[in-house]
Amino acid sequence: MGGLAELTRSLTGLEGPALAHLHRLVASWGPLADLSFADLLLFVPLARDSEQSRGQRVVVVGHVRPTTNQTVYRHDVVGAVFGEGERPLAAQALRSGTIVEGEVDVDAELGQVLAIPVRWDGEVVAVCTRESIPDLGRQPGELERTYQSVFRRFAAMIAEGSFPFAAEDAETEEAPRVGDGAIVLNADGRVAYASPNAVSALHRLGIHVNAEGERLADLGLEEVVVPTAFAIGAPVTEEIERGHEVTVVLRCLPLLEGGRATGALLLLRDISELRRRDRLLISMDATIQEIHHRVKNNLQTISSLLRLQGRRLTSREAKEAIEESVRRIRSIALVHETLSSTGSGDVPFNDIVRPLVRTVEESLVSPDRPVRFRVGGDAGRLPARVATPLAVVLTELLQNAADHAFPPAGPGVEPPSPLDGVSEQPLVTVHLDNDGDRLLVEVADNGVGLPPGFDLAASTGLGLSIVRSLVATQIEGSISMRSPGANGCRGTLIELQVPLTPPQHVVR
Numbered sequence: 300m301g302g303l304a305e306l307t308r309s310l311t312g313l314e315g316p317a318l319a320h321l322h323r324l325v326a327s328w329g330p331l332a333d334l335s336f337a338d339l340l341l342f343v344p345l346a347r348d349s350e351q352s353r354g355q356r357v358v359v360v361g362h363v364r365p366t367t368n369q370t371v372y373r374h375d376v377v378g379a380v381f382g383e384g385e386r387p388l389a390a391q392a393l394r395s396g397t398i399v400e401g402e403v404d405v406d407a408e409l410g411q412v413l414a415i416p417v418r419w420d421g422e423v424v425a426v427c428t429r430e431s432i433p434d435l436g437r438q439p440g441e442l443e444r445t446y447q448s449v450f451r452r453f454a455a456m457i458a459e460g461s462f463p464f465a466a467e468d469a470e471t472e473e474a475p476r477v478g479d480g481a482i483v484l485n486a487d488g489r490v491a492y493a494s495p496n497a498v499s500a501l502h503r504l505g506i507h508v509n510a511e512g513e514r515l516a517d518l519g520l521e522e523v524v525v526p527t528a529f530a531i532g533a534p535v536t537e538e539i540e541r542g543h544e545v546t547v548v549l550r551c552l553p554l555l556e557g558g559r560a561t562g563a564l565l566l567l568r569d570i571s572e573l574r575r576r577d578r579l580l581i582s583m584d585a586t587i588q589e590i591h592h593r594v595k596n597n598l599q600t601i602s603s604l605l606r607l608q609g610r611r612l613t614s615r616e617a618k619e620a621i622e623e624s625v626r627r628i629r630s631i632a633l634v635h636e637t638l639s640s641t642g643s644g645d646v647p648f649n650d651i652v653r654p655l656v657r658t659v660e661e662s663l664v665s666p667d668r669p670v671r672f673r674v675g676g677d678a679g680r681l682p683a684r685v686a687t688p689l690a691v692v693l694t695e696l697l698q699n700a701a702d703h704a705f706p707p708a709g710p711g712v713e714p715p716s717p718l719d720g721v722s723e724q725p726l727v728t729v730h731l732d733n734d735g736d737r738l739l740v741e742v743a744d745n746g747v748g749l750p751p752g753f754d755l756a757a758s759t760g761l762g763l764s765i766v767r768s769l770v771a772t773q774i775e776g777s778i779s780m781r782s783p784g785a786n787g788c789r790g791t792l793i794e795l796q797v798p799l800t801p802p803q804h805v806v807r
């Protein structure tokens with residue numbers, strides 16, 4: 300079943316601003332359903348009706364249930380087509396352009412129906428019906444009678460073309476509903492009626508006197524919604540705070556008659572709890588950022604301590620081992636540094652790759668045989684869970700390319716010259732590709748290639764052991780290393796697949 304736009308376009312031929320008017324109606328009619336304690340349905344006449352002789356058929360393009368009462372329609376009615384005989388009041392309102400009321404069959408019960416012509420630009424383009432099964436044994440109280448009479452005023456506005464309001468004033472999730480608290484204001488802005496929940500909301504704002512007959516300003520509520528809504532004839536929303544503890548949102552819907560505000564419906568909602576949670580989330584974000592910052596600082600301290608220790612060593616092998624450890628720690632610190640500045644749980648990974656490359660470049664490239672590094676593609680944003688091990692893996696791979704792919708020419712060492720005899724410049728490229736489900740990382744060099752008989756799974760070096768273990772246990776991806784030298788190409792190609800959808804067994 301399609302939505303309002305699809306249904307109206309395919310079945311009724313209604314489009315453009317008239318269709319937009321209906322969209323605004325269904326976007327803003329929630330409070331009206333609540334005020335009337337009834338379901339609201341929106342009917343649009345079918346275009347080029349082949350059964351025109353038997354009367355005008357209509358299709359339901361919108362439906363809203365009240366939050367203040369039971370619904371008449373437990374099932375979905377949007378998309379249902381009715382003949383004129385089944386919906387006589389809707390057909391009558393369409394034809395006469397006036398509000399008609401009566402008792403008719405509603406979903407196999409005798410229901411009370413009010414059919415309101417929906418006018419746009421002087422034309423009746425649809426009919427909005429209010430449908431309920433009256434509870435005959437019950438006398439409506441003051442609240443219900445007041446709400447019903449306010450609903451009648453909105454109904455008149457729909458028929459007149461002044462509701463929905465023309466202003467783009469979309470209702471938000473936090474928009475107050477009638478049940479949150481409703482105040483009816485007179486033409487001079489004085490309180491005619493305040494619902495019990497509205498009185499509670501006023502209490503939260505420190506107003507404890509009887510509000511009836513008073514203007515909110517006289518009660519000490521320095522709000523601008525009411526005067527503004529009266530002046531512009533459109534709804535206005537405002538949040539009022541009392542210290543850090545209390546936040547109440549006010550939404551004023553003017554009641555118009557012939558373009559003039561003759562009163563207003565003011566909805567109030569205590570959103571203190573929502574705002575408190577917002578503030579908590581913001582401070583949690585700040586805390587997480589702070590933690591990443593401190594982790595980075597601690598890692599830098601550790602790597603400085605190691606470096607100091609390395610300087611005191613004399614064995615070349617020991618010095619190199621310390622240097623490698625320093626590099627690994629730095630690559631992890633880099634991820635935390637980036638996380639501490641993004642303020643979210645993920646990082647744009649390219650921002651990490653570039654400094655990683657720079658570190659390897661600075662520590663290794665000798666002036667007589669400079670190795671160039673190139674980064675291409677986009678890794679997108681990666682969660683910290685993936686970014687940290689991946690940074691370490693990439694450091695090892697780049698380090699290996701720099702360490703092993705381009706051995707210096709010397710006595711007993713075959714100079715690395717390409718098979719075509721033209722001396723190529725040593726180049727290491729990193730390519731990143733993120734398709735949303737997986738990240739592909741390619742590291743390629745044009746060096747001497749892997750040693751004969753090389754087998755990644757059997758390789759015993761510390762660097763590749765770390766790579767294998769991180770790829771298998773933390774990244775949960777796969778890696779392959781090969782030298783396509785047999786085809787006349789040189790160098791080494793490493794392909795790393797990183798799944799980005801969280802593994803199934805993770806309980807979240």
Ligand SMILES: Nc1ncnc2c1ncn2[C@@H]1O[C@H](COP(=O)(O)OP(=O)(O)O)[C@@H](O)[C@H]1O
Nearest residue numbers: 699700703704748749750760761762763764791
């Ligand atoms: N890009 C590469 N080009 C040539 N050989 C490589 C490359 N990457 C790795 N290797 C080979 O794999 C071996 C293991 O690497 P690794 O586990 O990092 O240990 P290490 O770097 O300490 O030797 C290297 O000694 C080298 O022979």
Ligand SMILES: [Mg+2]
Nearest residue numbers: 698699762763
């Ligand atoms: Mg290595």
